[in-house]
Amino acid sequence: MxxxxxxxxxxxxxxxxxxxxxxxxxxxxxxxxxxxxxxxxxxxxxxxxxxxxxxxxxxxxxxxxxxxxxxxxxxxxxxxxxxxxxxxxxxxRTARPRLTTALRQALGPQAVAPRDSRGLWSIVRLLVLPLISYRFDVRRVANLRYGDAGRGHLLDVYVPRAGTANAPVLVYLHGGAFRMGSKMIGARPLLYRLAGRGWVCVSANYRLGGRLDYADRLADVRQVIRWVRDSGAAYGADPSAVFLAGGSAGAHLAATAALTASAAPGQPDGEEAGPPVAGAIGFYGYYGQADAGADSTPLAHLHPDAPPFLVVHGTLDTLVLVEDARHFASEVGRVSTQPVVYAELPGTQHNFDFFPSLRFHAVTDAVEDFAAWVRATDAAGPTHLDTAPARREDDPGRHP
Known part of the structure; x- marks a missing residue:
């Protein structure tokens, strides 16, 4: 039958x-x-x-x-x-126009770069090798130690095989609800793609488990950034151009570390400072309280001198509701004088950066455009924009 x-x-x-x-x-x-x-x-x-x-x-x-x-x-x-x-x-395929609109609204009409013919090859590769992120022109230097906490203090560096110099750096932090996860999970298509374009990319473990509090994990992230500033030059990194990125819980840590960077003159008195970063990128991020501490959320650390943010979330995320991410982006945009690019991707679930896909190919292009705008703006001198991210008509402006 x-x-x-x-x-x-x-x-x-x-x-x-x-x-x-x-x-x-x-x-x-x-x-x-x-x-x-x-x-x-x-x-x-x-x-x-x-x-x-x-x-x-x-x-x-x-x-x-x-x-x-x-x-x-x-x-x-x-x-x-x-x-x-x-x-x-x-x-x-609806991800690209949404990202393009968000970038242009927050950064200006010239923020989106024209794409060359390599984009067609990327789509063909997605159809033929749908789960493969590896690139022959990229070398992964695995299990470098940045602290003394065993596997929790290991990181991988992705660099062009041909070498690079004065390259921007992407530090990626994996998700896993602060309880699980690994530097080998999440955003590997992004890490290989940027490294193939001349970046230095770092994917780092941080300490997990219920016996640690949020401050311990945040200290790990700051230690990773200090490692990049102290040792990144050996891999061709420009330590003044560090972008923090993460997915889910990793986006939470990336946002808090970026908001508490020492370069922010508006940081509250007495608050522990971390190394400065050029920008923050959050994928399907959780931005609420991580533990019982009142300051264990990036929303507790907002200030006018926050770095630029790129926040990308799916409308069908069944782990972190889109309203929560929308509220976070709105609050950062309300307080910060730097731009906040916020894009909601139709039909998108959690963990959309795990595998090469049509959607994540567009997100990776948006990351490149966002980083290029930030670096060009930094080179031209500080520019503060008195703008907030575009609010959707159905945005209540508060938690659901």
């Missing part, structure tokens, strides 16, 4: 597709939902799911007797699933 065979081989894929199209929305931000577990991969890799669907559904359909009720039910199920996956692929 083709229908039974199609369901047995592809039924889970059909369920995952339906959930990815419209996942159940939790009432509040939460560290885990079952729908997230089932959908975050297929949402970024619908073409990979199409390959799996074809492998599971086509053999019983081709071997079955055409025209029977069972055959039509099986064919209809496979066709409906394929149509849903194509909708996911088309929906991913």
């Amino acid at each position: 083709p229908f039974a065979q199609v369901i047995s081989s592809s039924g889970m894929l059909t369920l995952m597709t339906l959930l990815a199209l419209r996942p159940p929305r939790p009432r509040r931000t939460t560290p885990f939902t079952f729908s997230f577990f089932l959908t975050f991969l297929i949402n970024e890799q619908p073409f990979l799911a199409l390959y799996a669907l074809a492998a599971g559904a086509l053999p019983p359909l081709l071997a079955g007797e055409t025209g029977t009720l069972s055959w039509w039910l099986g064919a209809g199920t496979a066709a409906g699933t394929a149509a849903g996956l194509l909708v996911l692929a088309v929906r991913a």
